[in-house]
Amino acid sequence: xxxxVYFAWVRERIGxxxxxxxxxxxxxxxxxxxxxxxxxxxxxxxxxISALRVAVDQTLTDFDAPLAGVREVAFxxxxxxx
Amino acid sequence: MDIRVQDGAFDGGAELNAxxxxxxxxxxxxxxxxxxxxxxDGLVAMTIExxxxxxEKALEDIAQQAATRWALADVMVIHRYGRLAVGEPIxxxxxxxxxxxxxxxxxxxxxxxxxxRAPFWKKEETDNRADWVTAKDADEDALKRW
Numbered sequence: 001x002x003x004x005v006y007f008a009w010v011r012e013r014i015g016x017x018x019x020x021x022x023x024x025x026x027x028x029x030x031x032x033x034x035x036x037x038x039x040x041x042x043x044x045x046x047x048x049i050s051a052l053r054v055a056v057d058q059t060l061t062d063f064d065a066p067l068a069g070v071r072e073v074a075f076x077x078x079x080x081x082x
Numbered sequence: 083m084d085i086r087v088q089d090g091a092f093d094g095g096a097e098l099n100a101x102x103x104x105x106x107x108x109x110x111x112x113x114x115x116x117x118x119x120x121x122x123d124g125l126v127a128m129t130i131e132x133x134x135x136x137x138e139k140a141l142e143d144i145a146q147q148a149a150t151r152w153a154l155a156d157v158m159v160i161h162r163y164g165r166l167a168v169g170e171p172i173x174x175x176x177x178x179x180x181x182x183x184x185x186x187x188x189x190x191x192x193x194x195x196x197x198x199r200a201p202f203w204k205k206e207e208t209d210n211r212a213d214w215v216t217a218k219d220a221d222e223d224a225l226k227r228w
């Protein structure tokens with residue numbers, strides 16, 4: 001089980017802040033493919049990966065990052081702090 | 083190092099005075115404050131969302147990088163989240179160093195990095211709509227100079 005967390009418009013589009021996902025996905029890209037296949041709201045949220053960023057266990061990473069041993073994956077748009 | 087992520091308001095003047103008192107031997111102190119500005123016509127408020135846990139880690143990491151690159155006596159970062167009205171302070175950074183060049187550079191570095199590497203997202207609210215602020219290419223490009 002991996003905790004999948006969403007922020008900003010990704011959270012709004014999917015309609016959830018967080019969910020537990022039973023997955024054997026090897027990488028973030030594989031997890032995204034599984035989520036996109038679920039329902040249209042996921043397909044919409046993940047339709048343009050270039051508009052998204054990903055953090056694995058609260059560290060920014062790339063979409064090809066491996067998921068072995070990972071507890072939490074977060075998807076969100078580019079950050080706008082400051 | 084003093085890193086704070088909070089929903090409550092802060093008094094920038096009092097914070098700067100306290101920071102200055104702690105770093106009194108440093109010689110140079112630079113501070114920056116960011117306020118909610120009325121960018122869009124009729125902005126009513128700005129709501130800032132963040133990623134509890136990762137936000138603190140990211141800010142500490144950015145401050146640590148600054149402390150490695152420049153000779154700093156102290157660093158402070160305060161960043162708010164939640165719903166803020168126009169004119170309210172969103173965040174502030176302060177750096178203390180023996181020399182002003184280090185204090186200025188470190189403060190700019192902190193700002194550039196926390197804009198695009200700390201997990202905050204802003205939503206602007208007007209009378210009839212609310213839109214997520216889009217990240218600017220210029221913000222990402224600003225990281226390349228460091």
